[in-house]
Amino acid sequence: MPEDFTAPPLAPVRVWDRGDPRPVLAVHCSLAHAGAWSGLVERLHGLTLTAMDLPGHGRAPDWDGIADLQDLATRDAIALAEAQGRPVDLFGHSFGATVCLRIALERPDLVRSLVLVEPVLFAAARSHAAFAGFQARHEAVAAAMASNRAEAAALFHADWGNGEALADLPDRQRHYIIDRIHHIAAQSAALVDDRAGLTRPGGLESVAVPVLLIEGSESPAIIEAIQGALAARLPRAIRLIVPGAGHMVPITHPHLIAPAIQAHLDAA
Template identity: 40%
Template sequence: MTPMHIRNWPGQTERPALALHCMMGNASYWGPIAAGLANLVQITAPDLPGHGQSPDWPGEPDFHTHATRLIAPLITRPLDLIGHSIGATIALRIAVAAPEAVRSLTLIEPVLFAAAPDPTAETELETIRRLSLDGMDEEATRQFLSLWGEVDLDRQTTTGRARLIRQIAMVVSGNDTLMRDSANILREGGLEAIDAPVMLIMGGDSPPVIGSIAEALAERMQEVGLATVPGAGHMLPITHPDQVAGLIRMNIEQS
């Protein structure tokens, strides 16, 4: 059994789908999207380590590798793989390693910064890293959420605020994979080997680096679509679930 907490929604059990959430989120936000796709697929979603009801990240290996190792065994037959933010990069890592396990791949706001190096993003994430290493986790969390979470730390409950601040260590740990591709996701021939339909979904109001990343990934993929949700930011699975579900449906129906 996986040590992660797993959430399941009603749907077409003969067509399984796996959804991976963002950093500092939890799997519950896939609920409206799962409902919108229930006549097509049955969505399962884990709470990533240190999130939701799952046990804490143990501190090693790095967060990205640890999460990937726990998620991979959940895939026992080809399925529709969906990911958001860091969840999208984990989904991509799995698809590159085992393209035969993926029936369709939907990547929402993938934050694989190594695909399109951006000085602004690098500076922002390095600032967050330095703040955390210097013991200023609260300020590091506040800056991270202002950029990628669309959440005001100061308006959270005491418990929620403490949890978010505790999670900043996972952000810092995961950045080596995202910024420098220490997992070698972008290796030669890797993206090209994915022969399932791929959909890259972006928010129209997201940081510009997201569009650059999506375009860089798309250039190397066989069957890929790019879609932008107007008026949406990085957290579009939460703020625009109907539009996101519709785009996921389009991609799944191609496979």
């Protein structure tokens, strides 16, 4: 069973002891919470996984609407990694995966290995043909957000959700997503414009740790473009494509990715 902790000034976390103190730090996707890792972690062993709540998610304080969300999340994740006292294996999904990649670039001393599930670093695929289609959908969500948050959330969820329509989700989950949909537009500076410079020349090539890149075969086309760009630049990257899965693959298909993640950890 996981244990929940809040230890200010550290972010709220959920911790699973899976038989060994080897530290894993996990960063979830936007519009989720730390518990999103539960289906995956129960299929792993030989580690202790700490999953943080992103700013404005789960039990974390609300976002102030001003500070850069990736800056905040990176700060919180670095503090949690430093508290472990030794290098950690980082798991990240979607926005959370961009945070993990940023830590590997800015604080390589903290990182033992990376598992990046569909990092939404759109800037990495800016030159790809799929970028125009992504940009059109992204701008449609932003436009809807100005007048109808529920419509914006439905558009976003149709591309990046678990395969169900937003209207078919339980009320609590649906309202949780709608209440936080403004976070998505606010991430553009980090994800589309790459404000932190993750794609700078020579940066990704400097990541020396093993990297497992995971994606669903049914995810938006921009994901394949991003993963291809990252795989070409990260020296020790291995790519895993999960048949039939979409963007929420850690939640919908944990049984298919757990063996590859366990092998990745065992070899790191």
